[in-house]
Amino acid sequence: MSRGTAAARPAVPARIAGVERSLPVWALAALILVLLVALPLGWLGWVSVSSERGPTLAHYAAALSDPRLRSALLNTLVLAFWAGAGAVALGAPLAWLTARTDLPGRRLVRSLVLASFVTPPFLGAFAWVMLAGPNAGLLNRAWRALTGLDAPLVDIFTMPGLIFVVAIYTFPYVYIMIANSLELIPSDVEEAAAILGAGRLRIAVTVTLPLVAPALVSGFILAVLQALALFGSPAILALPAGFHTVTTQIWALFQYPPRVETAAAVSIPLLLATALLLQLQKRLLGRRGYAAVGGRTGQRRAIPLGRWRWPALAGVLAVMACSILLPYGVLAKAAFTRAWAQPLTRDNLTLANWTFTFFQYSATRDAVLNTLELAVATATAGAGLAALLAYIASRRVIVGHQLLAFLALAPVVIPGVVLAVGLFVAYTRPPFVLYGTLWILFVAYLTKEMPVGYSQSEATFRGIHPELEEAGRILGAGRLRVLREITAPLARAGIIATWCFVFIGVIRELSASIILFTPATRVMSVVIFDLKEEGHFGAIAVLGLFMLAMTFAVVVVVQGVLGRDVLGVRG
Amino acid sequence: MRQRWLAVLGATVSLLGPLGLPASALDARLEAARKEGKVVWYTSLALPSAEKVARLFEAAYPGIKVEVHRTGSQRILQRVMQELAANIKNVDVIHTSDAGHFVLLKEKKLLAAYTPAGVEKFPPGFKDRDGHWYGLRATVSVIAYNTRAVSAAEAPRTWKDLLDPRWKGKVVTAHPGYSGVIATHVLALVNLHGWEYFRQLAQNRLMLVQSAVDPSGVVASGERPVAANGGDYTFYKTKKRGNPLEIVYPKEGVPLVVSPAAIAAFAPHPSAARLFTDFTFGREVQQVLADSEGLYTGHPDVRYPADKPRLSDLKLLTVDPEELEKRSEEIKKRFVELFGA
Numbered sequence: 001m002s003r004g005t006a007a008a009r010p011a012v013p014a015r016i017a018g019v020e021r022s023l024p025v026w027a028l029a030a031l032i033l034v035l036l037v038a039l040p041l042g043w044l045g046w047v048s049v050s051s052e053r054g055p056t057l058a059h060y061a062a063a064l065s066d067p068r069l070r071s072a073l074l075n076t077l078v079l080a081f082w083a084g085a086g087a088v089a090l091g092a093p094l095a096w097l098t099a100r101t102d103l104p105g106r107r108l109v110r111s112l113v114l115a116s117f118v119t120p121p122f123l124g125a126f127a128w129v130m131l132a133g134p135n136a137g138l139l140n141r142a143w144r145a146l147t148g149l150d151a152p153l154v155d156i157f158t159m160p161g162l163i164f165v166v167a168i169y170t171f172p173y174v175y176i177m178i179a180n181s182l183e184l185i186p187s188d189v190e191e192a193a194a195i196l197g198a199g200r201l202r203i204a205v206t207v208t209l210p211l212v213a214p215a216l217v218s219g220f221i222l223a224v225l226q227a228l229a230l231f232g233s234p235a236i237l238a239l240p241a242g243f244h245t246v247t248t249q250i251w252a253l254f255q256y257p258p259r260v261e262t263a264a265a266v267s268i269p270l271l272l273a274t275a276l277l278l279q280l281q282k283r284l285l286g287r288r289g290y291a292a293v294g295g296r297t298g299q300r301r302a303i304p305l306g307r308w309r310w311p312a313l314a315g316v317l318a319v320m321a322c323s324i325l326l327p328y329g330v331l332a333k334a335a336f337t338r339a340w341a342q343p344l345t346r347d348n349l350t351l352a353n354w355t356f357t358f359f360q361y362s363a364t365r366d367a368v369l370n371t372l373e374l375a376v377a378t379a380t381a382g383a384g385l386a387a388l389l390a391y392i393a394s395r396r397v398i399v400g401h402q403l404l405a406f407l408a409l410a411p412v413v414i415p416g417v418v419l420a421v422g423l424f425v426a427y428t429r430p431p432f433v434l435y436g437t438l439w440i441l442f443v444a445y446l447t448k449e450m451p452v453g454y455s456q457s458e459a460t461f462r463g464i465h466p467e468l469e470e471a472g473r474i475l476g477a478g479r480l481r482v483l484r485e486i487t488a489p490l491a492r493a494g495i496i497a498t499w500c501f502v503f504i505g506v507i508r509e510l511s512a513s514i515i516l517f518t519p520a521t522r523v524m525s526v527v528i529f530d531l532k533e534e535g536h537f538g539a540i541a542v543l544g545l546f547m548l549a550m551t552f553a554v555v556v557v558v559q560g561v562l563g564r565d566v567l568g569v570r571g
Numbered sequence: 572m573r574q575r576w577l578a579v580l581g582a583t584v585s586l587l588g589p590l591g592l593p594a595s596a597l598d599a600r601l602e603a604a605r606k607e608g609k610v611v612w613y614t615s616l617a618l619p620s621a622e623k624v625a626r627l628f629e630a631a632y633p634g635i636k637v638e639v640h641r642t643g644s645q646r647i648l649q650r651v652m653q654e655l656a657a658n659i660k661n662v663d664v665i666h667t668s669d670a671g672h673f674v675l676l677k678e679k680k681l682l683a684a685y686t687p688a689g690v691e692k693f694p695p696g697f698k699d700r701d702g703h704w705y706g707l708r709a710t711v712s713v714i715a716y717n718t719r720a721v722s723a724a725e726a727p728r729t730w731k732d733l734l735d736p737r738w739k740g741k742v743v744t745a746h747p748g749y750s751g752v753i754a755t756h757v758l759a760l761v762n763l764h765g766w767e768y769f770r771q772l773a774q775n776r777l778m779l780v781q782s783a784v785d786p787s788g789v790v791a792s793g794e795r796p797v798a799a800n801g802g803d804y805t806f807y808k809t810k811k812r813g814n815p816l817e818i819v820y821p822k823e824g825v826p827l828v829v830s831p832a833a834i835a836a837f838a839p840h841p842s843a844a845r846l847f848t849d850f851t852f853g854r855e856v857q858q859v860l861a862d863s864e865g866l867y868t869g870h871p872d873v874r875y876p877a878d879k880p881r882l883s884d885l886k887l888l889t890v891d892p893e894e895l896e897k898r899s900e901e902i903k904k905r906f907v908e909l910f911g912a
Contacts, residue, residue: 068907134740136794157778240779242911255748256649257900339814341792360622362639428657436659518654519613519640520661530642533749534618535785 025480026398029388033407036447040422041271041414047425048264059265069266072249076270079163079234079245080227086167087223090319091174092216096204097312099182102302104313109320110565116323117172118551120508120525121165122232123544126532127327128165129236130334132156136341138330157241166233168323170226174219181215182208187301200303214284221281225274229415231511232525236532246270247417251514260425267418274413328548334541353538361539367527368546374438374523375506378445383499385446386453387460387491391483394461395469408454411447416511419444424515436518444512449502456501460494461487493561500558504551601632603842609636610843613651614666615644615751615830616708617784617805620864627859628850635843643782644669644751645903651835655681663844666707666832668783668802669751671896673704673831683834685845687852690869696829696889697869704833707851708860709867710802711825711885712756715787718815720796729821730760733799734771743778743786743795744910748903752783752828756800757902758895759826759888766905772799773909791816802828807865807879824886829869 049055063069097103098110116124131139134155143153155161189211193203209216234245244252246266253263305312334340337348357364386408392398393405411419423444427434434440464487472482488495510525517526524547531540559565604610610628614621618641625637642650644667654661665676676682682703690698690705697706714733716726727733733742747754760768778795780786786798787805791814798806803818803825810816832851834844850856857870867875867882875881 133792133794135796136792239781239912242776242779244912248912252748254649254653255645255903256652258649258653338812339791341794356619360626361618362622362625362637363641433657435657436654436661518659518661519611519638519650531618533643533781533785534641535780535782535788536618537788 023398025388026392029385029392030400030404030407032385033389033404033450036443036450037407037410037414040419040426040447043426044264044267044271044418044422047261048268050261059261060268063262063265068244069249069262072244072246073266073269075159075238075243076228076246078159079166080224082163083166083170083227084220084224086163087171087174088216088220090167091171091219091223092178092212094171094316094319095175095178095182096208097305097316099179100187100208100303101305101312102309103305103316104309109316112320112324113172113175114555114565115552116169116320117176118504118508118555119169119324119327120232120510120544120547121169121230122236122510122525122529123331123547124169124323124327125165125233125236126528126540126544127330128156128161130330130340130537131326132161138341139326157237159238159241159243162234162237164322165237166227166230167223168319169233170223171319171323173222173226174216177215177219177222178212181212185211190303191301200305203303217284218281221277221284225277225412228270228274228277229417229511231417231514232529235529247415247511250417250421254515260421263421264425267415267421270415271413271418274415278413331541331544331548334537335545337538340537340541353542357539357542363522363527363530364543367522367524370438370521371507371524374441374445375503377442378449378506379499379503381442382446382449382453382502383457383495386450386457386498386502387495390454390457390461391487394458395466397479405454405458409451412451414447416444416448416509417515419447420512420515423447423512435516436520438521440516441513441521441523444516445502445506445509448509448512449505452505453498453502456498457491457494460491460498463494464490493563496561497558500554500561503554507547507550600842600846604632604840604846605634607840607843608634609638610840610847611638611640611661611663612666612847613640613642613647613662613664615647615668616641616666617802617864620860620866623859623863624851624856627856628847631850632846635846637847643749644672645747645749645754648672648675651676651681655837660835660837660839662835663838663840664832664834664847666830667751668710668828668830669754669895669899670829670831670890670892671754671894671899672751673699673833674892674896676833677701677703681836683836683838683841685834685848687849689854690852692871693869694871696827699831704831705852706829706869707832708857709827709829709869709882710752710804711820711827711867711882711887712752712759712783712800713803713806713825714819714821715790715798715801715806716817716819717790717793717796718817720793723817726817726819727797728819730764730768730823733775733797734768736775738797739775741795742772742775742797742799743780743789744772744799745783745786745801746779746781747906749781750783751830752802753800754899754902755828755890755895756783756826757906758890758898759824761902762890763823763888766909769906769909777910779910779912787816804865811865820880820885822886824888827882827887827889 048059049057051058094109094113098106103109131137132154134140134152134157137152137156140152140154156165190203190207193207198206229247231247231251235248238245239248250263250266253259253266333344335353336350337344338350338352339348342348389404389408393401423440424435426432427440434443468486469482472486473479477485508525510529513523513526514529517523524543528540528543612625616624621639621641625639628637629635647665647667648669651662651665673682677699684702686702687705693705699705714727727738745753747757757769777799778789780789783800783802784805786801787809789795790798791809806816806818810818832848834841834848838844854870854872857868857873860866860868861873861875865876865879
């Protein structure tokens with residue numbers, strides 16, 4: 001259909017008049033994208049093969065022959081695969097239960113999934129140290145008191161512990177994919193199976209599951225990608241247990257004397273792995289078409305769970321307890337007590353952590369201001385740029401718009417740490433010395449958030465019919481004027497939502513910041529990490545809760561603007 | 572109440588000033604420092620202690636702010652070198668617990684020679700012979716245990732007691748790749764017992780934390796009942812707050828960690844940096860470090876709390892800063908090989 005309208009385009013007066021003023025704007029947007037993505041990656045690749053005596057593969061040889069780097073690589077693969085599997089095991093049933101059945105409290109469950117979606121994973125990992133440290137962890141203490149056993153129930157400082165903590169914060173990715181896919185699939189096929197006498201479980205496994213399989217695999221890959229790129233959780237849980245992942249290893253290579261070339265050489269395999277996974281996901285998604293043959297016309301009827309209703313709800317709430325209720329609870333306890341491991345007695349209660357964090361610890365103020373400044377700047381620039389790019393791509397304004405879309409989505413494959421290594425190399429030398437300023441963090445955040453911003457904006461413009469714009473142009477308005485007076489007002493809600501998404505992404509960012517910050521440009525996540533290294537649990541809990549409060553305030557704004565929840569069906 | 576106390580103390584200190592300088596020179600320097608407006612302090616002193624010193628200075632010299640950047644000694648060196656490589660001049664006063672850093676920094680001509688007033692009376696281990704750095708404070712690395720989990724009778728008494736398999740999974744160590752206290756500790760014990768000691772210690776599967784401040788929190792919470800190292804001042808303060816914790820000064824000797832401070836050669840606020848350095852080496856601040864922070868200092872007039880052992884009563888294991896600098900790579904590398912991360 002849009003192809004038909006494209007054919008009518010030569011009649012547009014602006015082009016005949018040869019005053020296509022918008023071209024420079026597009027060119028600029030394209031240039032920015034190339035700079036954001038190509039420059040750091042180019043430097044990364046170059047540094048990984050450069051030496052004083054010309055090109056070399058020595059850094060790769062050094063990286064791959066070092067048994068510790070190899071084991072870090074292996075650990076990352078193990079973590080990512082099992083975290084992905086865990087995310088599917090949690091996310092898929094949850095999505096089915098909330099989208100397809102008469103599970104009680106579906107709205108509440110959705111809100112809790114949303115909460116775990118926006119919770120910074122490193123805060124979750126930190127909370128789980130207090131919950132499931134083998135000796136002092138509150139859950140293990142309760143377990144010992146109940147059973148009288150000496151062995152802990154769970155030891156969070158292990159690979160399975162790390163996998164668990166990563167999975168409970170990545171399952172929302174699977175949830176979103178599957179819930180949205182289920183929304184698009186009419187339930188008549190399932191009903192037909194029911195009429196033919198199939199049981200609920202059999203329908204779920206033989207009918208529904210194959211229909212959502214592409215979404216499921218795709219969600220799995222998204223979760224794996226998240227797990228591969230994480231820095232905070234492994235730094236908090238794996239390092240005390242004496243093992244590294246690739247991300248913590250890359251970070252450690254920056255310690256004095258720095259081995260930036262090796263860090264670059266280790267980054268490349270990680271980058272290739274993510275690129276490969278994303279390619280795979282794309283092929284799977286490309287085939288999804290057949291799943292939703294019926295479009296959205298079919299009726300959906302909630303499947304009655306019968307006597308499984310309450311047990312199912314209990315299971316769902318157990319998952320949410322792990323990812324939200326228990327961690328938030330223990331953070332609150334740590335924030336208001338002298339000693340988090342001691343009981344909540346009157347003696348133990350205090351506001352000292354709050355006064356210390358906000359009035360005595362001088363880094364707090366600067367870090368909060370830096371974070372806010374960066375979040376507002378990145379969200380504004382990011383939402384603007386994303387809207388522009390999505391507009392170009394969805395309206396096929398220029399030749400090569402596919403390339404723009406590709407570039408805008410490309411940073412998805414770049415883990416934060418890898419991006420940071422590239423930016424560090426690119427911007428610590430002339431002509432662009434951005435290291436030591438907030439600019440380098442701004443560039444990192446903008447690049448990292450571009451895919452999220454772009455997909456959000458793209459969905460927005462897809463929802464706005466081009467006919468209105470064409471009417472405007474036929475009446476003689478230039479493209480920019482149409483954009484300003486017709487498209488922009490229609491796209492407003494979507495753009496505000498994009499702004500908020502980017503904002504949330506920025507305030508929680510740790511993996512790139514940890515390499516790019518300087519003492520003068522610290523942000524909240526870095527300060528929290530600093531405090532973690534020194535073991536100031538109370539202050540971390542205070543800053544963590546503060547960060548969560550900021551996040552949820554923004555989420556409330558998005559919900560208000562969009563009139564639906566953030567996890568909702570796209571398109 | 573506390574604020575007022577700070578202000579009074581600060582005012583006293585500023586009135587006394589560094590002795591020996593004529594009033595006009597003092598005024599001129601103060602004027603210059605005020606114009607600079609702030610001093611940037613990269614410090615490995617435990618965060619609450621560092622913030623306290625900063626507030627004392629700000630109370631004594633209104634109008635001059637102290638920017639505290641507290642992190643581990645090794646991270647501070649990393650920061651300084653990384654910033655320098657990018658031609659960023661941010662730090663005024665560098666203070667870490669790895670004396671080797673100051674050998675390296677001096678060799679690279681990154682330190683300004685400056686002798687704070689009064690330090691000539693400090694003992695030899697606290698002074699660089701060329702006057703580039705001076706020991707601001709000292710601590711000893713010790714063993715500590717949680718008295719609820721471990722009785723005094725069964726507690727480890729020597730470094731080698733920690734090798735007993737019954738401590739498997741029960742011990743925490745801080746990291747020489749983060750902390751200067753621990754880098755010094757590792758070298759001192761390697762010189763005493765050899766790397767073999769650490770190879771055997773690693774068999775007990777220690778929990779690895781970063782800062783030498785952290786083991787005190789880990790032991791107090793009971794996450795691990797025993798700490799294999801850590802600055803005694805952090806344990807002392809944790810115990811004073813009512814935590815079930817006891818400190819052991821092993822008989823083989825305790826590593827003495829002298830933490831130097833120096834002004835960067837490229838300091839963007841040189842006058843404020845000198846003012847701040849004089850202030851922190853003055854008797855009042857040195858006494859505060861001893862009183863409320865439980866630290867040792869080089870100042871001969873400082874009095875220590877009665878419940879802390881005197882340095883002269885302890886068998887001290889000292890390390891040579893030159894050796895610490897030369898073997899810094901080896902220390903970090905072997906430690907990571909043995910302990911895994």
